[in-house]
Amino acid sequence: MAQAAHFATAVHLQVLLGAGLAFLCFCLIPDAHYTPGPHGRASLPSIPPIQKAGLVSKTRRILERRCTVSGDCSLLTEHGTFRSAASKTLGPRLGQSQTTPDELAGAKTKQRPLLHFTLFYSAYEATLTVAVLGITKLPKKFGTSCDSYVKVYLLPRFMEPQQTAVRRKSLNPEYRESFQFSGCTLEETRCFTLRFAAYIKEFHNFKDTFVGEVLFACEQGDWKLDVPSTYTRELASSKTKLKKCLSSQDVVDPTSSKLLGQLFILLQYQTLANRIKVLVRKAETLGKLTRMPGSPDHYVIINLHQGGKVLSTKETKTASGYNPVWNAPFLFDVPPGDIEGLQLSLEFIVMQGRIYTRSGALGHVLIGANASETGRTHWKEMSSRGHVESARWHTIQPDTF
16 A cells, blocks of 8 residues: 555656646747847847838839829838839839929919000090900919909000009909090000009908009000900019109100190089189209200299180199299180080290399290191190090190291
């Protein structure tokens, strides 16, 4: 009995010893993916699979962007090798770019806004009518709620602009407003330049934003009498600098041999009262009668003529200098009836003198039926416009009436 119990105990010990050796051997077996360091020590931990996948995807995105521009569709795979974009996985996703350098250059060019306008000249009324139709494709940087307007100049004759109403909340505003410039023959109109300047109304600023301008030489127009013509021009970003006031040098005839100066006159025919309002505004670049030094004095004598007779005479005060300013208004009573058939005319005699010397006539300006083309045009304009004032520059002529 004792021998049998000893044998059973030995068997149990052997079983336990074998199990312990087996467990110890299992723990000591090295991992199949384990790679020893260069010096037999444990190497630094490798990049986790998630981070490695993130770097690979980021590299793929960079190469995809390069592929779109350069056309090189080779990509780096996760194992560090290159494969073509024609593979089944990336082929449908990454095609070779079809964009050419010319298309890329054209895409960067910004399209300028377009101005649409109509011109019409009436030979009977000697009037140029300019109709501003609208603007298309204003820059989106101003926002869809921008407010815009257009100024119209006829240079160098009319330096003061005429302006459209403000069109609100539109990048393609329509104005459809007409402006008239009277007192110019068709030959004179061909020598002028139309300037259209577009602005964005800034209600929170003192100064509006300049968008662009169009300079249209009238000699390039298709002038058919009493037939309107429509034009479309691109607004240029440049801005023309203009003089602050109208000068007689802008309308002076370059063919004149001896310039005696220019006289600015305003006329208004008051039909119901049977009278003419005359305003002698100013003169510029007046000539000299003598070589005496110093600044002479000037004044103007106005005569109303009918059939060779003087009906009335008025006279301004004296003003010194070669660019005198009078701003002197006068009223002339005229006989009742059709003013065009009364054969009336206004004569303006510019007098020049000095202290202790006798005044002399520098020259004269005639407006009416017996005047030159400019004088007849101004008289006709005054007669046809009713209570609207008509103003023009007139070249002083050396001959007496």
